[in-house]
Amino acid sequence: MEIKEDMKNNIIYKNIPTLELTKEQLEQCSKLFSENYGKYSEKSVIRPGERVKMGVSYYQKNYVKDNFSVALAIDKEEIIGQAFYIRKNYEKVGTMTWIVQLVVNKTYRKMGIASKLLRSIWGFSDDFAWGLATANPCTVKTLESATMRKCKPAIIEKHLKDISLIGKDIGFVKDGALEVDKHSSQVNSHFDVDNSSFEGKEEYENRLGKLRPGREWLAFTFREQGIYKSIYKSKFNRIIKFSEEQLRDAYSRMSMKNQKWASGQKNEIDYILSKINNSSKNLKIIDFGCGVGRHSLELAQKGFNVYGIDYSEDHIASAEKNASDKKITNTKFVCGDIRKFKGKSKYDLALCLYDVIGSYPDKRNNERILQIIYNSLEIGGFLALSVMNYELTDKIVPNKQKGKVKENPDLLLKLKPATIMQTTGDIFDPKYIVIDKDEHLIYRKEQFSNDGKLSAEYVIRDKRYTMKEIVEMLQKKGFKIVDKRYVRAGHFDEALEPSDAHAKEILIIAKK
Numbered sequence: 001m002e003i004k005e006d007m008k009n010n011i012i013y014k015n016i017p018t019l020e021l022t023k024e025q026l027e028q029c030s031k032l033f034s035e036n037y038g039k040y041s042e043k044s045v046i047r048p049g050e051r052v053k054m055g056v057s058y059y060q061k062n063y064v065k066d067n068f069s070v071a072l073a074i075d076k077e078e079i080i081g082q083a084f085y086i087r088k089n090y091e092k093v094g095t096m097t098w099i100v101q102l103v104v105n106k107t108y109r110k111m112g113i114a115s116k117l118l119r120s121i122w123g124f125s126d127d128f129a130w131g132l133a134t135a136n137p138c139t140v141k142t143l144e145s146a147t148m149r150k151c152k153p154a155i156i157e158k159h160l161k162d163i164s165l166i167g168k169d170i171g172f173v174k175d176g177a178l179e180v181d182k183h184s185s186q187v188n189s190h191f192d193v194d195n196s197s198f199e200g201k202e203e204y205e206n207r208l209g210k211l212r213p214g215r216e217w218l219a220f221t222f223r224e225q226g227i228y229k230s231i232y233k234s235k236f237n238r239i240i241k242f243s244e245e246q247l248r249d250a251y252s253r254m255s256m257k258n259q260k261w262a263s264g265q266k267n268e269i270d271y272i273l274s275k276i277n278n279s280s281k282n283l284k285i286i287d288f289g290c291g292v293g294r295h296s297l298e299l300a301q302k303g304f305n306v307y308g309i310d311y312s313e314d315h316i317a318s319a320e321k322n323a324s325d326k327k328i329t330n331t332k333f334v335c336g337d338i339r340k341f342k343g344k345s346k347y348d349l350a351l352c353l354y355d356v357i358g359s360y361p362d363k364r365n366n367e368r369i370l371q372i373i374y375n376s377l378e379i380g381g382f383l384a385l386s387v388m389n390y391e392l393t394d395k396i397v398p399n400k401q402k403g404k405v406k407e408n409p410d411l412l413l414k415l416k417p418a419t420i421m422q423t424t425g426d427i428f429d430p431k432y433i434v435i436d437k438d439e440h441l442i443y444r445k446e447q448f449s450n451d452g453k454l455s456a457e458y459v460i461r462d463k464r465y466t467m468k469e470i471v472e473m474l475q476k477k478g479f480k481i482v483d484k485r486y487v488r489a490g491h492f493d494e495a496l497e498p499s500d501a502h503a504k505e506i507l508i509i510a511k512k
């Protein structure tokens with residue numbers, strides 16, 4: 001069991017457009033498939049009882065083209081799991097995804113690898129349809145669970161014309177190959193794989209029809225299917241928990257380079273230094289949740305020594321690179337979780353800027369971070385903190401997007417997914433926000449793709465604060481408030497009205 005856990009932890013996942021696969025990777029894919037996929041059935045017209053094999057040239061001809069990608073699981077540079085798929089936007093229909101091949105190395109089965117690969121491909125809630133052809137009941141089950149909908153022949157039949165659009169882009173789906181009626185959904189792929197040992201066959205034979213020779217099930221689910229709601233409640237906690245576990249990943253994939261809010265550090269640091277009124281270069285400074293180090297580096301360029309901590313490895317790597325590019329030597333960046341931070345030194349100034357506090361929907365985690373910051377300061381030391389302005393968020397989000405999210409699934413189901421974290425960073429765009437008013441919690445759906453990692457849609461929750469709330473939280477911890485204001489990025493020197501459209505942050509300078 002432990003060995004499996006170890007193996008699981010070492011696996012890395014990637015998502016690559018197939019046109020970017022190297023010859024060596026294709027050879028590995030071919031080998032993985034040919035050694036692990038399975039056998040033709042004894043009744044197969046071709047190669048009865050023999051292993052199913054697929055050569056590099058088949059991949060090149062059928063899968064290495066526009067709109068095809070592959071999700072890979074890799075252990076020590078060896079591909080041990082692969083899911084080839086096509087995801088394409090069809091005019092007047094929408095985006096459809098079809099997984100054309102899924103295989104996991106036998107040694108690595110029952111570790112959730114296939115499920116992880118498939119979920120990453122199907123997990124986009126605004127796609128029109130998701131599907132695949134398979135003789136394996138487990139794969140149909142994963143489709144249903146990942147998309148929270150059931151495969152129903154009648155609905156598949158209704159959309160057969162739409163499905164055949166994507167079918168045309170796939171080599172083995174020839175004209176007339178889709179054989180669907182109200183009780184059965186199959187595709188004639190001339191692929192007689194031996195499925196005698198598959199568990200759970202009967203359920204799918206009842207629902208999608210007993211497989212005729214050379215056929216696989218055509219399993220598809222559609223966004224329009226209402227079934228999502230009925231299982232949503234029972235899955236709600238799991239969806240949220242999964243997303244929360246992925247928060248660090250989401251932060252890592254937040255591209256700060258091109259985001260407007262992340263460029264005003266010069267003004268921000270000048271304002272903070274003016275408030276603490278101490279320019280001694282001996283000040284000890286720590287930057288909690290330093291990201292790519294923009295404030296730390298600004299301070300370092302002014303001659304201060306700065307220690308930066310962030311739990312995103314990618315951000316810390318960028319921070320170190322930024323320091324070395326600028327030949328800055330008086331910063332130290334460390335990858336670590338603030339909630340577990342046990343610094344030996346005490347600091348004169350702590351920064352905690354741009355929503356590090358508020359990253360967590362529960363009070364416990366946010367308060368814990370604040371306590372750790374408090375403990376790390378000298379008596380008389382300063383904190384410069386910024387959190388997101390709840391008052392503005394509440395003003396700009398329409399009432400129909402507010403309520404109790406857990407009890408009213410429609411709020412989240414109807415919410416449009418965004419790609420904000422990966423693009424603009426404008427997490428105040430009201431189109432993409434649902435508010436749980438009781439707790440001042442903000443829900444967003446964020447999609448990530450095309451950055452080499454597995455694609456994903458996460459439900460991101462953040463806690464935004466009213467001035468009163470954050471001030472009370474700081475005072476309760478023992479801080480004295482030196483300065484408080486509503487601000488916009490890059491203009492901390494300019495105090496704004498609470499509901500000014502630009503006042504996205506609340507800035508507080510506090511003293512221990």
Ligand SMILES: C[S@@+](CC[C@H](N)C(=O)[O-])C[C@H]1O[C@@H](n2cnc3c(N)ncnc32)[C@H](O)[C@@H]1O
Pocket residue numbers: 248251252262288289290291292293294295309310311312315336337338339352353354355356359
């Ligand atoms: C919106 S970014 C702001 C980054 C930086 N302060 C800035 O202004 O550019 C929030 C940062 O907090 C980090 N973060 C959130 N929770 C954390 C935790 N528990 N431990 C360490 N870093 C954390 C994230 O990785 C992310 O880099």
